[in-house]
Amino acid sequence: MQVFEDVVIIGGGVIAASIAYFLQSSDSFAGSVLVIETEFDNNNSSWDIFHQQFSLPENMQMAQFAQEFLAGLNRFLRVEDNPVNVNYRENGYLFLVEDRDIPILYNMNSLHQQYGASVSLLDPEDLARGFPWLNNSDLAGGSLGLAGEGGLNAGFLRAAFREKARSLGVRFQTGELVDIAKGKNRVNSTTLSSGQTISFNMIINAAGTDSARIAHMAGINLPMEARKRQTFSFSSKVQLEESPVIVDPTGVHFRQDRNLFYAGYTSPRENDPSCVGTEIDYDVFEEHIWPVLSHRIPSFQKITMEKALSEHDTVNVFDQSPVLGSHPVLTNFYFANGFMGRSAQASPAVGRAIAELIDFGGYRTLDLSRFSFDRMVTGEAILEHTVLQ
Known part of the structure; x- marks a missing residue:
């Protein structure tokens, strides 16, 4: 069986759910979104950190946007009359x-x-x-x-993103990827262990600890x-x-x-x-x-x-900073990987950023191009000099 989706997101964590929400809630996006929740994602810790004490401006700005988002959490993620509580302290x-x-x-x-x-x-x-x-x-x-x-309960935040995205029309299904088919400058489809083949315009790797395996299927060495x-x-x-x-x-x-x-x-x-x-x-x-x-x-x-x-x-073993945005050659293959223990804190800014890249072809609010895959090619590491990450 073969189906088509405009955007396929791989991953069952808070990052994947946030991307789905921000993309589907955009007034200018009219496509379909499918989230394939892999069994291997493990970035849904029950408690996730929130702090702003970083040496990279981008990390600090992502943390500050997370605070803004939390302040309006029920305005953004409430579904019908069900209040959202992520136990933020x-x-x-x-x-x-x-x-x-x-x-x-x-x-x-x-x-x-x-x-x-x-x-x-x-x-x-x-x-x-x-x-x-x-x-x-x-x-x-x-x-x-x-x-x-x-800090807050990252599982609760993931569930809130997920339910809101579902209410907006995002589809979620569980599956294990076993193959990605690619052409000259793009990837075309993915096959699940069930035998289902899904074609797409764009695919986003937000698969947490499984992200390196997913990238390898497309011939990409992702150091996660x-x-x-x-x-x-x-x-x-x-x-x-x-x-x-x-x-x-x-x-x-x-x-x-x-x-x-x-x-x-x-x-x-x-x-x-x-x-x-x-x-x-x-x-x-x-x-x-x-x-x-x-x-x-x-x-x-x-x-x-x-x-x-x-x-x-x-963990990105190259420089311990995240990888965001599209691959320089396979331009419809996107990354949202490597947030260590900060997935929940990063999720609002990352969801918004990836949605902007897909919707508009570039960042509109916070420029996160510093975290692009290009540095994996150039060897220019981006080091976060916090006392403890």
């Missing part, structure tokens, strides 16, 4: 730094001021006054987001790999005052949700292997996370482990 991010990171911190803060991000630099005395439960003996300072930072991320929740008899998300110089980070705490660890880039397994490695907590937590917050020296969760980020 605005509690700020506190990035802690040692002496070696002070130059990065000050350079980033200049950019934050330029783009209107509400971020304050803190010295050790400020940290002691504001967070007396924090051991700052080995810290040189910190950067605290005062507004527009926190899966990285396992583990979150450990624990309780403490000593309760803290409501805390921002804390990011330690070691890569350990934790957040508070009422009486529970959630901690994770981002391995150094040189020691962060590709992984598709989901088994929990409690040694990561014992060897890397808890020693840092108990040092940084002395009241955490006695805690009770509650549960653990294992998920995957999609």
